[in-house]
Amino acid sequence: MDNTLQLSSVEAISTQLPEQSLFADIFSQHSGADYEAAINQAKELVITFLNRQKKPFSGISPGQLNLLFEQVDLDVPLTSYQELFHEVDQLYVQHATAFHLPHYIAHLNCPVVIPALAAEVLVSAINSSQDTYDQSAGGTLMERRLIDWTAQQIGYAPEADGIFTAGGSQSNLMGLLLARDHFALNRYGHNIKQDGNPLAAHRFRIFVSEKSHFSNQKNAALMGLGEQSIVSVATDSRFRMSMDALEAAIETEIALGNIPIAIVGTAGTTDFGNIDPLSDIADLAAQYGLWMHVDAAYGCGLLLTDTYRYLLNGIERSHSVTIDYHKSFFQPISGSAFIVRDKTLLQIIKHHADYLNPEDQDYEEYPAQINKSITQSTRRFDALKLWFTLRLMGRNKLGEYIETLISRCKEAAEIVRFDPDLELLSDSDISILLFRYAPEGLPEEQRCAVNQQIKKQLFHSGEVLLASTKVNGKFYLKFTIFNPLLTTADLHDIFHKIKVTGQQHGQQSN
Known part of the structure; x- marks a missing residue:
């Protein structure tokens, strides 16, 4: 057999293997442009999320959200990244919990720093x-x-x-x-x-x-x-x-x-x-x-x-x-x-x-x-x-964030201490606050139910996301202060929303 002909045949076959239409979606030396386009669209959706979200949660219920998922056929792929990002925006991004907003004050979820995202x-x-x-x-x-x-x-x-x-x-x-x-x-x-x-x-x-x-x-x-x-x-x-x-x-x-x-x-x-x-x-x-x-x-x-x-x-x-x-x-x-x-x-x-x-x-x-x-x-x-x-x-910059959280938690504790409608349970070494809405006219036996309603209504409105726990059988609202961007004005606004919601449910209870 002619070695020259044999080599040419192998080369011909090799040049046919990496068909771009078949392998274009694989991250490789051939797909830099496609990668850049996809990443740019992802970036745009992130920017949209930052600019659009004005409250920490949309308030959508699992039942409502599940109706959207029932329309998705996973066996039929979408035709473009535009379609894909539009779908993901509807199913996820629009309703994603916005941990970066100061009115999210529920769990141990921190806003993240940009270098880590890079x-x-x-x-x-x-x-x-x-x-x-x-x-x-x-x-x-x-x-x-x-x-x-x-x-x-x-x-x-x-x-x-x-x-x-x-x-x-x-x-x-x-x-x-x-x-x-x-x-x-x-x-x-x-x-x-x-x-x-x-x-x-x-x-x-x-x-x-x-x-x-x-x-x-x-x-x-x-x-x-x-x-x-x-x-x-x-x-x-x-x-x-x-x-x-x-x-x-x-x-x-x-x-x-x-x-x-x-x-x-x-x-x-x-x-x-x-x-x-x-x-x-x-x-x-x-x-x-x-x-x-x-x-x-x-x-x-x-x-x-x-x-x-x-x-x-x-x-x-x-x-x-x-x-x-x-x-x-x-x-x-x-x-x-x-x-x-x-x-x-x-x-x-x-x-x-x-x-x-x-x-x-x-x-x-x-x-x-x-x-x-x-x-x-x-x-x-x-x-x-x-x-x-x-x-x-650097360490010191992150340390300043932690010190800000501790200072803000101390401020929140002082607000509760001097508000006759609120009751503080305990001081925190770091940045968690347990308290409840407990005005003088609200009977003790109703306080747990009213505070549960406060948390539930604010969650479904999406305006404020609070956490909660029970201590000695009593229901308490919980702030987990984890956002250095939280201001004193934000704290006053959150407490105001809690009290207004509590007053509404307290009146209904009476």
């Missing part, structure tokens, strides 16, 4: 996976550097380490899992990773504040310890873990023949924004030989401010910490981390696979973050968003 473009397009060095290269080193920086802010020594995670619940799971496995290995020489829970595991006990995050119970169940392993400890008058109650609970469990293994301190409770006495918890953890984990998913923002950093004193004595950058660092979802004081503790969860992170690989030369992960192999390069933010804005 980073998202690179994160999604380049699509690095953070599990091994050969899938991320500089991404691996950026993540490791940011983990080291965060550990330094916590007050850990250089021996600390950690990993970015999908969220606070996952980070809390890692804290409890390491606490359990470390205890079993040191107390019994039992390797839970290989052999499962020891026979004594049903007696393991983990102590948490009664106001701690519900992920503790869920994580205990996932670990095979059951929710019964979580011991809820009473709180003081400001809803922070009581040290007397904690020590009594530990002694009670020991007397019952159970085995304390860990204490979880909360730095920023979801309902009150208050911080457990971390130094005192560290003392008791050391006294009883227990693992100390700090859930700082919310309170981690205090690491950014020199003014309020003292509120976290004692966190540096913990074994592990949960950090949520997508809360108090103003990052887009998701961006969280699990940090451990001693990097050797992460060896407990390492597992090798020959095709991914073989045991004989030199991990000093080619680091692999997957060696520190428990639930994620393929993992987004979320660290780039924080890198953009810190390098362009």
